[in-house]
Amino acid sequence: MAKLTPLQKRAARKARDHDMVDMNLVSLIDVFTILIFFLLSNATEVEILPASKAVRLPESVAETAPQATLVVTVSAEDIVVEGRRVAATPEALAQTEDLIAPLQAELxxxxxxxxxxxxxxxxxxxxxxxxxxxxxxxxxKVMVSCARAGLEDVRFAVRQKAVSS
Incomplete structure (x- = not known):
């Protein structure tokens, strides 16, 4: 066996390493496992209703999670059903009857x-x-309009107050 010079050894090692690509999949699997765990743990969190900056919800210590229902947002300016404005709040408040007709029609x-x-x-x-x-x-007036539209269960959205122990 002939003795190789350091330059020949280096060239042989480079040719050998060039043919074989070594990829470490352990760290890649770890990253995907952590990502899946993070996504699954956050998917089971409490459902959050879309909130408007114009609406300040009251606080409550209730622990009931919200369910997927129709959402009626009532602010100082507008009455909005599922993101669509149906009436102006000052006009609805000024009318004498309890029924808000545009709200009932939209519902x-x-x-x-x-x-x-x-x-x-x-x-x-x-x-x-x-x-x-x-x-x-x-x-x-909003609750009467909801009832006349055929909605049986009216719920109020609140912010969860931190309970001091």
Missing amino acids: QRLLAERQAVRAENDRKSVTLMADQELPYQLLR
Whole structure:
């Protein structure tokens, strides 16, 4: 066996290493495992309702998680159903009757669209996201309009207050 010079050894080692690509998959698998664990742990968190900056929700110590329902947002300026403005709050508050007709019409339209999708035993529910400073007369008109539209279960959205121990 002939003795190779250091330059020949280096050239042989470079040719040998060039043919074989060594990839360490352990660290890549670790990264994907951590990513999957993170996504799964955050997917089971509490459902959060879309909040408007114009609405300051009251605080509560209730621990009931929100469910997927129709969302009616009542601010000092507007009454919004699922992101669509249906009435102005000052006009609704000024009217003498309890029924807000545009709100009732929009809720009935949305219920008709969702009728085919909803299961028969599912209750018709609505979640009210109302500013805490609004007068009760306005909330009463909104609740009457929801009831006349056929919604059986009216819920109020609140911010969860930290419970001191």
